[in-house]
Amino acid sequence: MPGVSRKVSAAGVSRVAWVPRTRGPVGRRDSRCHTRAALALAVACAVLAGCAAPQRAERERFTLLVMAGQADPTLEIVIYGGLLDRSPPPQARRPLQTFLYGPEDAPRRSLLRHPAGIAVAGDSIFVADQGFPDMLRVDLPSRRAWKWSERECRPACPVGVCTDAQGRLFVADATLRTVFVSDAEGRCAGQIVLPPRNEGSGAAGRPVAVLVDGGTLLVADGEGVGPASRAVGLIRRYALAEQRWLPPYPVTACDPPMVAPTGLAMTADGVLLVADAISGVVHRIGRDGTPLSPIGVRGRRLGEFVRPMHVCVTPGGRIVVSDAAKQSVIVFDKNGRFAAEIGGGMNGFRGFTLPMGVAALGASETLALALGIEGQSGEEFVIVSDALGPDSLTVLGIRSKGNGEQR
Amino acid sequence: MNRRTPRRIGSVWVSGAVLAATLAVAQTGAPHSRVARVCVPAAPWASARGRVVQPAHGPAKTSPPATDGKPTEIVEHAEPRHPDADAPSASSKIAEATRGVIGSKHDFSAPSGREGDACRACHVPHVLAVKPGADRLGENLLAFYRMGGQREVLVTDRYTPGPSSLMCLSCHNGAVASSVLGSAHAILAGKREGFAAPQGWDVRDHPIGVAYPEHRDGYRPRAVVEADGRLPLPDGRVECTSCHDPHNRAGIEAMLVMSNRRSALCLACHEK
Numbered sequence: 001m002p003g004v005s006r007k008v009s010a011a012g013v014s015r016v017a018w019v020p021r022t023r024g025p026v027g028r029r030d031s032r033c034h035t036r037a038a039l040a041l042a043v044a045c046a047v048l049a050g051c052a053a054p055q056r057a058e059r060e061r062f063t064l065l066v067m068a069g070q071a072d073p074t075l076e077i078v079i080y081g082g083l084l085d086r087s088p089p090p091q092a093r094r095p096l097q098t099f100l101y102g103p104e105d106a107p108r109r110s111l112l113r114h115p116a117g118i119a120v121a122g123d124s125i126f127v128a129d130q131g132f133p134d135m136l137r138v139d140l141p142s143r144r145a146w147k148w149s150e151r152e153c154r155p156a157c158p159v160g161v162c163t164d165a166q167g168r169l170f171v172a173d174a175t176l177r178t179v180f181v182s183d184a185e186g187r188c189a190g191q192i193v194l195p196p197r198n199e200g201s202g203a204a205g206r207p208v209a210v211l212v213d214g215g216t217l218l219v220a221d222g223e224g225v226g227p228a229s230r231a232v233g234l235i236r237r238y239a240l241a242e243q244r245w246l247p248p249y250p251v252t253a254c255d256p257p258m259v260a261p262t263g264l265a266m267t268a269d270g271v272l273l274v275a276d277a278i279s280g281v282v283h284r285i286g287r288d289g290t291p292l293s294p295i296g297v298r299g300r301r302l303g304e305f306v307r308p309m310h311v312c313v314t315p316g317g318r319i320v321v322s323d324a325a326k327q328s329v330i331v332f333d334k335n336g337r338f339a340a341e342i343g344g345g346m347n348g349f350r351g352f353t354l355p356m357g358v359a360a361l362g363a364s365e366t367l368a369l370a371l372g373i374e375g376q377s378g379e380e381f382v383i384v385s386d387a388l389g390p391d392s393l394t395v396l397g398i399r400s401k402g403n404g405e406q407r
Numbered sequence: 408m409n410r411r412t413p414r415r416i417g418s419v420w421v422s423g424a425v426l427a428a429t430l431a432v433a434q435t436g437a438p439h440s441r442v443a444r445v446c447v448p449a450a451p452w453a454s455a456r457g458r459v460v461q462p463a464h465g466p467a468k469t470s471p472p473a474t475d476g477k478p479t480e481i482v483e484h485a486e487p488r489h490p491d492a493d494a495p496s497a498s499s500k501i502a503e504a505t506r507g508v509i510g511s512k513h514d515f516s517a518p519s520g521r522e523g524d525a526c527r528a529c530h531v532p533h534v535l536a537v538k539p540g541a542d543r544l545g546e547n548l549l550a551f552y553r554m555g556g557q558r559e560v561l562v563t564d565r566y567t568p569g570p571s572s573l574m575c576l577s578c579h580n581g582a583v584a585s586s587v588l589g590s591a592h593a594i595l596a597g598k599r600e601g602f603a604a605p606q607g608w609d610v611r612d613h614p615i616g617v618a619y620p621e622h623r624d625g626y627r628p629r630a631v632v633e634a635d636g637r638l639p640l641p642d643g644r645v646e647c648t649s650c651h652d653p654h655n656r657a658g659i660e661a662m663l664v665m666s667n668r669r670s671a672l673c674l675a676c677h678e679k
Contacts, residue, residue: 116580159581278583387576
């Protein structure tokens, strides 16, 4: 060992002599040992850090806020919080930011910018983001997001999105008046242009919401809303296999009339739900076009609508509606009775800013495994997209108190 | 005698006569001078600049009986007049605020066939049974139609648009009307927006949801802008309604609050 050596004399007495270090074969072996030791220590630290970080992040992200349903006290709403982490603030502060915001403030960048419609497919969430604009896929297990659309199918103003059993993605573009179709791998599979309301004349239809019902694509057409044409909203139908337009959904006179359909959903028994942003109700339409009693009324009180934007149906039959002007999410039971409303100032929840899309997740076990959320038996999870709020995607849990039986 | 003297004397007599007439009118209290008839728009941001001056109260004067036999007009008031008796009725206020809505892109009465729906698309009342245009005095009726829908207390941070802008965005998000979120029209100073322009755009036009930069060079003082009255700054911030009038009272394209010919709208705030 360099530095110290012992010499044992004939008398058994050891003498310690200083041996200077030399660059010989002995020194080279020692440096390699140091390098290996350093590498082993670094690997050990990395392993330990990797094991500890996810658990610590889960505890920091989700702070449960539990509130009871205002109209249904047996119902419990759990606000889990934001689904995605926000990326770190930009390293370099741009001069324009400093000029307008001041040196002490800098807006944080998020993975999503202005999410609108959302759709769930397996362990992924597809988000129509107008801020890019593009379609983004959010992987639930890793919570990573990346752009999904190819150049040929890149939307200009994605508003609504849905998936089918084959994994295809349908994106409603309100500016290009087209429904973009992509396959399960993200490759562009075609474009569907809406026909004009009056055959052979007028502007093309404007798709704002899409829904796949078996082999038929339902498209909410928002063209002509306003005083010009006295037109009411249309629900168009497109046969996916035959690739041709069918007669519009046979909607007889609704009361109130369907003015601006913005969201589509289908219940298990085949009732079509249409969120109407101007009429302030969610229309219910039977298979044969017979209008049923609408859900909700227009108003600013609890359980009423100002600007219902999107609607979804949970596996248990509950109907969840986002209200963009009221900045809240309203829950109804399967019969259309008001159950609960989630908005700002409720139980400490800071609220939504511009809630747009809502989507119900499948079996709770999937989300529990993906996000580490231990939900109760029978608990249903809903994702809400907020176009302007600090949390782009918020996770809500809807469950019944006590025995977990659904209402 | 100076030739100019008669003109000077004559001008003095004319001025004096005009002054005397003015004083006489003021003392008699002509009806039109009692109340300053100011239209009070329904939007809450404008309430600060529109006030209804209360008429003078007091016992009415009774003329003494004439001695020449001619009848004398007697004005008597058994009870004090209501403060709003001479104020514009609620229905006239609504008509004033909405005359530009009828026939505009914000008129949603045609699809429903209901005249009242021209207002109710945005001004959602508490009670649907309120009859539009009912002559109810005061602000009670207008309170039903005050811009709202969102919760009463909205905490806006430095980068969040105000309540009025959020109401605009509830439709102008591509679902009902043209989208502002993904366009280059305006920067939405949301927390995660930054100054990134959408793909295909280099820059954006104008920020909203930011405080008016009243202490910066190149901008007119905030008091000057607000005194003009045409460009509202809700809570001292630049919002959608700073440039656009949802009621379209001026009838200008894009529902601007004033004409932007020769950049007049821009120069109302920016000093160039």
